[in-house]
Amino acid sequence: MNLQFAEEIIEGLSSTPKHLSSKWFYDKIGDDLFVKIMNMPEYYLTDAEYEIFSKQTSAILDEFEVNKSQLELYELGAGDGTKTIQLLKAMDPKNFTYHPIDISENALNQLQERLAKELPEVSVAPVQGEYFEVLESLSKNESKIILFLGSNLGNMHDDVAKQFIKQLAEQMQAGDKLLLGLDKMKSKAIILPAYNDKQGYTEAFNLNLLSRINSEFDADFNLAQFEHRPNYDEETGIASSALVSKCKQTVNIKSLDKTFEFEENESIQTEISRKYNLDILENVFAGSGLAIKKEFNDSRNYFMNVLLEKN
Ligand SMILES: C[S@@+](CC[C@H](N)C(=O)[O-])C[C@H]1O[C@@H](n2cnc3c(N)ncnc32)[C@H](O)[C@@H]1O
Incomplete structure (x- = not known):
């Protein structure tokens, strides 16, 4: 049990x-249903973030400064990894290890199988568990980039998100980066159908x-x-x-x-x-020691990827 x-x-x-x-939500059946949701036209979040990752890949990697040193690339709640694979494809596999973290063992197994086929040269070290538990086990003394995509931060109330970002920042050293995927505030006519698809x-x-x-x-x-x-x-x-x-x-x-x-x-x-705007985010990041370095937006301006750096 x-x-x-x-x-x-x-x-x-x-x-x-x-x-x-x-x-x-995420067991084998839930994981499969979530992949179906992401493919629905109503669920604009995935298309928007995928567009940012596929069209602005070099701009994102420039900010990561990936070629400077060996780095550890963590992803919280990696899911099926479709968007992240766009970045991994453009990175030199000698320079990094990818650590997908997810509560769903099934999602991690599927991701590992997919990476072994599509990007066999990338070294992958999956960790099964809850974000908070895994966070505590991260070593401070390594150069790291943390991805937290799909507006997963938005599943937390602001006070919990603030505490979470603070805890995350405590595990980071100066120069480490956090890339957050965040859904923007907009009209109900666009947002509500994403949580109520016709199918x-x-x-x-x-x-x-x-x-x-x-x-x-x-x-x-x-x-x-x-x-x-x-x-x-x-x-x-x-x-x-x-x-x-x-x-x-x-x-x-x-x-x-x-x-x-x-x-x-x-x-x-x-x-x-x-859903976020910059005022809400400033409150969530306040006092964490992380500063916004760059913001990437999709062409419809529905979604943003915000890159933060530890001071
Ligand atoms: C909404 S999906 C997003 C997946 C992926 N990040 C994306 O953007 O497509 C959320 C993923 O995070 C995982 N997850 C949700 N809550 C979690 C938690 N508290 N700890 C670890 N993983 C979690 C789920 O199993 C699922 O794979």
């Missing part, structure tokens, strides 16, 4: 409002969290009695997803020896996806 998942289920479903972390992949992705609990903890969530409900608030710039109970119901989780009551319309918060 995954003890951390078990503890978070008990804590999250006992709270008001109920919540579960989006990091538990229903995002809905299936959210509901898979309940299927996972059913199979891993012998629970009896009736998926037909929960509905995926996305929302985007233009004022705050926060997109959120919830699973809403369609009726009053009781759910048993046998392996945890727990029972949870749901009222009709009661929700389980599953994910936030914060």
Whole structure:
């Protein structure tokens, strides 16, 4: 049994409002669904960041100063690595080791297989685990570049993101760099469909969290009695997803020896996806010792990759 998942289920479903972390979306089924989401026209985030990585590759690598010394390239929440591979292809494999970090063992295995085929000369050292745990194990005394793409930072509330960036900066030495992929604030008409695709992949992705609990903890969530409900608030710039109970119901989780009551319309918060502007970012980076060195934007100005350097 995954003890951390078990503890978070008990804590999250006992709270008001109920919540579960989006990091538990990613098992084999969740990883495959996320790849489908990234290929949907509504999910503009991947296209926008892919465009930056494929059209501005040399400008990004110039900022990395990759040829100066041997460096360690870390990626937090690497997923399928499609965007990163654009950079890896243009780098000299003698100069770096790539360390993809992900909570999903399945995602890491698939990425490793893909790299062995497409870029066999790149040395790859995957680490399976939670960002925070892996961060603590990083050595300070190496030249490093850290990638955190796909607007994954936006899955954290600002106070958590601020603490996270501070912790990350503590593991970096002067001159080390952090490349963040961040989705920009814009109209609801563009953002909301990205979390509510017509094909229903995002809905299936959210509901898979309940299927996972059913199979891993012998629970009896009736998926037909929960509905995926996305929302985007233009004022705050926060997109959120919830699973809403369609009726009053009781759910048993046998392996945890727990029972949870749901009222009709009661929700389980599953994910936030914060959208950014420079003011919000300045608050998140304040006091971290990291300074913005360069910003890369896609042609539609939907997304940005921000390069930060440790002072
Ligand atoms: C939204 S996907 C993005 C993947 C990739 N960065 C991209 O931009 O295409 C998030 C990835 O981060 C991983 N992940 C999510 N939360 C995590 C956590 N707390 N610790 C480690 N990995 C995590 C997931 O397994 C998944 O592969």
